[in-house]
Amino acid sequence: MEKNTKVILDCDPGHDDAIAIILAASKVSNLKIEAITTVAGNVEVEKNTLNALKVCDIIGLDDVPVAQGSERPLVKEPEIAEEIHGETGLDGPLLPKVPSRKAMETHAVDLIIEKVLESDNDITLVPTGPLTNIAMAMIKEPKIIPKIKEIVLMGGGTFGNWSPAAEFNIYVDAEAAKVVFESGVPIKMFGLDVTHQAIATDDIVNDLSKIDNPIAEFVVELLKFFSQTYKEFFGFEGGPIHDACTVAYLIDPTIFELQHVHVDVETKGEFTYGMTSVDTLGVTKKEPNTHFAYKLDSEKFWNLLTRALESYN
Ligand code: BDR
Ligand code: CA
Numbered sequence: 001m002e003k004n005t006k007v008i009l010d011c012d013p014g015h016d017d018a019i020a021i022i023l024a025a026s027k028v029s030n031l032k033i034e035a036i037t038t039v040a041g042n043v044e045v046e047k048n049t050l051n052a053l054k055v056c057d058i059i060g061l062d063d064v065p066v067a068q069g070s071e072r073p074l075v076k077e078p079e080i081a082e083e084i085h086g087e088t089g090l091d092g093p094l095l096p097k098v099p100s101r102k103a104m105e106t107h108a109v110d111l112i113i114e115k116v117l118e119s120d121n122d123i124t125l126v127p128t129g130p131l132t133n134i135a136m137a138m139i140k141e142p143k144i145i146p147k148i149k150e151i152v153l154m155g156g157g158t159f160g161n162w163s164p165a166a167e168f169n170i171y172v173d174a175e176a177a178k179v180v181f182e183s184g185v186p187i188k189m190f191g192l193d194v195t196h197q198a199i200a201t202d203d204i205v206n207d208l209s210k211i212d213n214p215i216a217e218f219v220v221e222l223l224k225f226f227s228q229t230y231k232e233f234f235g236f237e238g239g240p241i242h243d244a245c246t247v248a249y250l251i252d253p254t255i256f257e258l259q260h261v262h263v264d265v266e267t268k269g270e271f272t273y274g275m276t277s278v279d280t281l282g283v284t285k286k287e288p289n290t291h292f293a294y295k296l297d298s299e300k301f302w303n304l305l306t307r308a309l310e311s312y313n
Pocket of ligand 2: 011012013014016017041042128129243
């Protein structure tokens with residue numbers, strides 16, 4: 001597959017972030033990964049960076065720069081999701097103790113600015129963690145704003161998983177999310193409404209475990225751990241592979257249905273901090289700023305992931 005869609009994966013790996021990276025780097029993908037940047041989220045940024053580097057080692061992604069980013073949200077105190085992703089942020093599979101290379105000296109925010117400024121306005125940002133780095137880059141160098149092709153992000157929804165109203169990535173840094181949603185950059189939002197349709201049930205994990213290569217085995221181990229925490233925590237049938245939805249969309253947009261709507265980010269509410277207010281009925285009469293993904297073709301989604309894992313044979 002020709003790699004003609006340039007992306008920066010801004011992430012906090014994270015089981016589903018790791019699967020997003022693996023899908024993006026697979027042979028069925030049209031994505032050219034310009035950089036992987038990390039942010040504080042699921043666990044502390046240093047751990048997320050180590051995890052990103054280890055995932056790169058596992059899939060042989062040696063030539064993609066990895067840069068570490070923000071260690072805390074713009075305003076609020078950091079909050080992590082250890083109970084979902086474990087102490088390392090990537091508990092479950094056996095990982096190399098130490099990655100074979102280090103992150104760049106350059107800060108993720110500066111790398112994003114540099115890459116976007118140098119580009120022909122053809123870089124898509126794919127954030128799958130809190131939006132701190134993206135907001136910081138926009139604040140530090142506003143010239144990047146009109147040059148970003150689009151932002152395809154995992155976050156938000158019409159309900160929450162970290163509070164009844166707020167999804168984790170937006171809740172952790174709602175001030176950053178507000179900057180991003182108000183930036184004017186075209187946004188495609190893959191929130192809980194759609195990612196909860198990508199549940200790795202036991203049957204699915206069982207099917208994936210028939211793929212005979214070490215990368216598929218690694219993904220199966222990730223899914224087993226992640227699904228267990230979702231079963232215990234939320235009573236789900238398995239773990240939703242939230243972050244991989246963004247990459248799946250960029251590879252095959254026909255998997256999803258999206259609606260062009262206005263989204264605001266709540267930064268003040270006592271019970272609603274970090275909520276995305278998704279105006280699906282157009283009641284605010286505000287100009288749409290987001291393509292909101294609400295439906296996923298589950299068969300197509302799992303087929304794509306299966307083909308991606310088989311491509312590592
Ligand atoms: C999001 O939060 C994280 O735990 C996952 O990696 C995903 O990005 C889901 O709410
Ligand atoms: Ca994530």
